[in-house]
Amino acid sequence: MTNPGTQGKPLRLFNSLTRKVEEFHPMNRAETRIYSCGPTVYNDAHIGNLRAYVFTDTLRRALTWKGQTVKHVINITDVGHLTSDQDEGEDKMELASQKMARDIWQIADHFTRAFKDDLRKLNVLRPSLWSTATDHIQEMIACAERLQRAGVTYELPTGLYFDTTKVPNYGSLSLTPMEGQSEGARVERIEGKRNPSDFAIWRRSPETGGKRQMEWLSPWGAGAPGWHLECSVMSMKYLGSPFDIHTGGIDHREIHHCNEIAQNQACTGADHSGANWWMHNNFLVDRSGKMSKSKGEFATLTSLIKRGIHPLAFRLLCLSTHYRSELEFSPEIVAGQQVRLKRLLGAVTALRLKVAPGEWLRIPREIAYSSGASLSYPRSVLENTLSPEAQQFVQSFDGELAEDLMTPRLLPILDEVLGHAKLSPEDKLRVIASMDMVLGLNLLDTRRVDLSVRPESAPLSEQEVEALLLQRQEARKAKDFARADQIREQLNLAGIDLMDGQQPAWEWRPSLA
Ligand code: AMP
Ligand code: ZN
Numbered sequence: 001m002t003n004p005g006t007q008g009k010p011l012r013l014f015n016s017l018t019r020k021v022e023e024f025h026p027m028n029r030a031e032t033r034i035y036s037c038g039p040t041v042y043n044d045a046h047i048g049n050l051r052a053y054v055f056t057d058t059l060r061r062a063l064t065w066k067g068q069t070v071k072h073v074i075n076i077t078d079v080g081h082l083t084s085d086q087d088e089g090e091d092k093m094e095l096a097s098q099k100m101a102r103d104i105w106q107i108a109d110h111f112t113r114a115f116k117d118d119l120r121k122l123n124v125l126r127p128s129l130w131s132t133a134t135d136h137i138q139e140m141i142a143c144a145e146r147l148q149r150a151g152v153t154y155e156l157p158t159g160l161y162f163d164t165t166k167v168p169n170y171g172s173l174s175l176t177p178m179e180g181q182s183e184g185a186r187v188e189r190i191e192g193k194r195n196p197s198d199f200a201i202w203r204r205s206p207e208t209g210g211k212r213q214m215e216w217l218s219p220w221g222a223g224a225p226g227w228h229l230e231c232s233v234m235s236m237k238y239l240g241s242p243f244d245i246h247t248g249g250i251d252h253r254e255i256h257h258c259n260e261i262a263q264n265q266a267c268t269g270a271d272h273s274g275a276n277w278w279m280h281n282n283f284l285v286d287r288s289g290k291m292s293k294s295k296g297e298f299a300t301l302t303s304l305i306k307r308g309i310h311p312l313a314f315r316l317l318c319l320s321t322h323y324r325s326e327l328e329f330s331p332e333i334v335a336g337q338q339v340r341l342k343r344l345l346g347a348v349t350a351l352r353l354k355v356a357p358g359e360w361l362r363i364p365r366e367i368a369y370s371s372g373a374s375l376s377y378p379r380s381v382l383e384n385t386l387s388p389e390a391q392q393f394v395q396s397f398d399g400e401l402a403e404d405l406m407t408p409r410l411l412p413i414l415d416e417v418l419g420h421a422k423l424s425p426e427d428k429l430r431v432i433a434s435m436d437m438v439l440g441l442n443l444l445d446t447r448r449v450d451l452s453v454r455p456e457s458a459p460l461s462e463q464e465v466e467a468l469l470l471q472r473q474e475a476r477k478a479k480d481f482a483r484a485d486q487i488r489e490q491l492n493l494a495g496i497d498l499m500d501g502q503q504p505a506w507e508w509r510p511s512l513a
Pocket of ligand 2: 036037038231248256
């Protein structure tokens with residue numbers, strides 16, 4: 001049995017290293033290995049950060065669609081990320097702890113949980129492994145020692161630094177040529193730094209200001225690892241070197257990933273960068289420009305939910321723009337995507353009513369985040385033959401997906417399937433089920449999304465609903481519970497959540513259970 005995508009077009013992905021869209025082949029046919037730079041957990045993730053993880057989730061789902069097994073690692077940065085990516089300033093975590101007057105470990109724990117919760121609501125598949133920076137300090141020290149032995153470091157009173165002139169082609173990933181970077185733009189004003197682009201591998205704790213909450217002993221004094229070292233160490237530890245794909249936001253292309261590559265090369269002695277593909281999502285922007293936590297005001301998933309926006313409407317917004325383009329955000333734009341999602345759910349619900357339950361397919365529970373990291377294809381989709389027309393839709397979907405994850409072109413295909421005059425409802429549902437494996441909108445598992453949405457083309461009129469409610473009441477009176485349940489199911493499928501003793505709820509509500 002094969003996944004539908006395996007027979008289709010070869011997957012092509014943009015590689016920031018070569019600056020080209022290239023045919024993707026995993027190193028090991030049995031498994032594709034992906035590392036995604038995780039959040040720095042000193043605050044809630046903003047929706048720009050979340051865009052980065054909807055992108056990696058789409059990548060992962062696309063690889064699965066293509067028949068590959070994916071090992072996905074996301075890290076949690078709970079130490080080492082300074083207020084500027086250029087090694088300048090204070091550790092973000094220490095600063096947050098001072099500002100919030102809370103223990104740094106509590107802050108890390110709180111925002112790590114909040115982040116994972118956001119991903120769950122966005123239907124982002126749980127990674128195969130979460131790796132937390134502070135769980136890997138000894139490995140980081142060992143790697144820094146290896147770098148020292150390799151002769152690419154120098155020590156200053158502030159810590160251990162990487163000399164970026166010691167690796168060939170340092171910064172080749174960056175879009176800004178190194179020589180074009182002004183002192184102010186890239187250098188931290190640390191005395192003794194040899195080159196503007198040199199960066200800290202280990203930061204010694206300042207002698208003044210008392211003991212840090214997060215510090216460890218090392219050959220270079222008590223201190224903390226540099227942010228870039230963390231990702232090199234954790235990615236190599238769990239995925240080997242080189243592995244297949246490294247992801248992050250486009251800001252990481254300029255400094256963080258250049259520094260990771262320099263470390264990887266010096267550490268392994270190899271001339272490869274440590275990952276065969278480097279992929280970057282573009283920014284989410286609002287009226288004030290790139291969304292960023294340091295601006296103070298930013299939108300979070302929770303703030304969207306409070307405004308009545310369903311998390312999957314935000315997911316749909318992310319899919320509506322290609323990951324390499326800027327994604328424009330405004331409350332109106334995301335509200336527009338919510339209307340679109342409601343329309344899709346309504347249309348799918350209407351289809352389900354035309355098909356006897358269980359006749360077309362059962363939604364595999366593995367799709368759902370809560371059931372674990374696995375994502376497997378609905379067997380029933382594959383076991384049921386699609387009509388040639390339906391197959392064509394699957395093929396065009398595959399073709400657009402295979403071309404560097406062209407998600408904005410996938411959505412019109414979905415609309416076409418739904419509105420097609422000749423496809424049978426069964427075929428439509430099968431095709432949508434397979435497409436939703438990639439889109440992750442829970443279109444068929446509508447109970448997870450919220451069935452209180454009323455389908456636009458509601459197959460039941462209000463009189464019909466009233467009549468059914470009456471019939472159900474009579475069935476209950478006659479203790480015919482099987483019939484009563486059947487009617488409840490019928491109403492549920494029509495988008496009506498029945499709570500005995502209450503009016504049916506018609507309106508859209510975010511349901512996050
Ligand atoms: P951070 O918590 O700052 O380390 O960022 C977590 C992830 O979000 C990284 O991959 C960043 O590159 C990415 N990111 C940060 N800001 C944005 C934004 N406005 N739009 C999209 N991605 C972003
Ligand atoms: Zn990283």
